[in-house]
Amino acid sequence: MNDGLDRFRAHLFHDERLGFWLDTSRIRWAADFLDGLEPRLQAAYEAMAALERGAVANPDEGRMVGHYWLRAPELAPDPSIRDAITTTLGRVLTFAEDVHAARIRPERASRFRDVLLIGIGGSALGPQLVSAALTSPADRMRVWFFDNTDPDGFDRTLDAIGDALPGTLAVVISKSGGTKETRNGMLEAEAAYARLGLDFAKHAVVVTGEGSELDKHAVARGFLDRFPMWDWVGGRTSELSAVGLLPAALQGLDVEDMLRGARAMDEVTRSRVTKRNPAAQLAAAWLSATGGAGKKDMVLLPYKDRLELFSRYAQQLVMESLGKRLDRHGREVWQGISVYGNKGSTDQHAYVQQLRDGVDNFFVTFLEVLLDRAPQRGDLSVEPDVTSGDYLSGFLQGTRRALDERGRASITITLEALDATSLGALIALYERAVGIYAELVDINAYHQPGVEAGKKAAQAVIDLEQRVLAALRAKAGTSLSLAEIAAAAGSDDPETVFWILRHLSANPRRGVLRVRGQGAAAEVGSPLDWSWMVAAAP
Ligand SMILES: O=P(O)(O)OC[C@H]1O[C@](O)(CO)[C@@H](O)[C@@H]1O
Secondary structure, three states: OHHHHHHHHHOEEEEOOOOEEEEOHHHOOOOOHHHHHHHHHHHHHHHHHHHHHOOOOEHHHOEOOOHHHHHOHHHOOOHHHHHHHHHHHHHHHHHHHHHHOOOOOOOOOOOOOEEEEEOOHHHOHHHHHHHHHHOOOOOOOEEEEEOOOOHHHHHHHHHHHHHHHHHEEEEEEEOOOOOHHHHHHHHHHHHHHHHOOOOHHHHEEEEEEOOOHHHHHHHHHOOOEEEEEOOOOOHHHOOOOHHHHHHHHHHOOOHHHHHHHHHHHHHHHOOOOHHHOHHHHHHHHHHHHHOOOOOOEEEEEEOOHHHOOHHHHHHHHHHHHHOOOEOOOOOEOOOOOOEEOOOOOHHHHOOHHHHHHOOOOEEEEEEEEOOOOOHHHOOOEEEOOEEHHHHHHHHHHHHHHHHHHOOOOEEEEEEOOOOHHHHHHHHHHHHHHHHHHHHHHOOOOOOOHHHHHHHHHHHHHHHHHHHHHHHHHHOOOOEEEHHHHHHHOOOOOHHHHHHHHHHHHHOOEOOOEEEEEEOOHHHHOOHHHOEEEEEOOO
16 A cells, blocks of 8 residues: 555656646556666757757658747747747737627628638647637637538538528638648538628638648638648647637637646746656656557546547547657657547446456556536535535546556546646647657657558549549440449559449439449349449439
């Protein structure tokens, strides 16, 4: 028992000003692990300092990595960057005030009451996390999301917005300005406004890189406003740029508090004294738990409904940053840490069974918020002198203990309260822990070469579909084999042609073409042997 207490004491970090605790006592550190790691940690601190001074920390893309400057512009290496950060923050705040005060108004409705954010990945996950975590009855606007290219998803969101669309401000966010899912979302939104006889441009702003395709579109169409995204901010670390600040300010959240929280966490996590640096301790705990080679998954369990999206947010931050084939010397390392999770205690009734009794391929991070609910809501007793919040805390502690008894590692992060300041601090903590971890395993955390392969392959499918459609149109009214269609489309990839045909047959091009595969697999051996009827669609 005392052993446990000593361990707890030795590995419990607390910062009073941040209202923040980090407990790594249940990570099952080897006795000399941290001492042995210290030289590498010192090198990581130096690398992080160089990065903050403006080193090109993302050499593959020739970019600086400046998300820390967003909350401390005075650290930016260049006056023009400092100025861009402060000017943009001012513009974001003024724009939100003008929208709230109906000085900026929609075409027909009396004022904007809703926001439709169109973005994906780093251009949506942070805003989604923040919006859900900090929403309250005091919100100035409701925020909706298009974060995919799922037509049914668009329809579902538009149905939910319903009659409020004329008073909805579309915020289109894409750093590159060329992401297809986001482009499609924007076109779908444009069409929805047009169906009501409204001009999308009078209801839209963009956050994007200057001169991007999206930026040019916004200029050409005369959007209400444009906010910048800079090449020195990565998508997954862009929550505290206009990407996250604009939607949050429109919702009515205190974005300056968010920046203050992140800034305060940065100050603490710049420490080169490992015992006083929670981001370093977190990174070291990940290294200890995963063997520095992704051998265990990171299960994120916030015991707070408002933080339910934290695992999705951290999933991109951790996996897109750390999931790398090559290290910085070009050696094959296949790095990464898998991240999943939802929320406690809900997950206790789902997969926690396996965490305790099944395969030991994970470490848990519990996230706890001490303040159960807003004090003005009272504290109902569900049993004599026992509240729902006591149960929430009890379940967290119980699961932590039950896992520990089985030798399963866990970390616990405790926030005194969940508000804009502590959420900003939490985001900053994870950003720096990822940066330090990447230094420890010697990879570039700031590029994402892997996602390009999927994007290129998707574009190749779209291009092939065009050729398939042209071939089908030329043969309307006939029945063709897969091989014939592939040959007519000039493709030596019948498998992809089959996927295209199967999708087309479920979604006929109205008034143009109907494609139907025929023949039961039992008769012809395989659906790949179907004949495809090509007919003009009704
Ligand atoms: O903001 P953008 O350029 O639309 O990119 C969205 C997301 O796509 C990615 O580039 C990956 O494909 C992410 O890194 C990024 O957050």
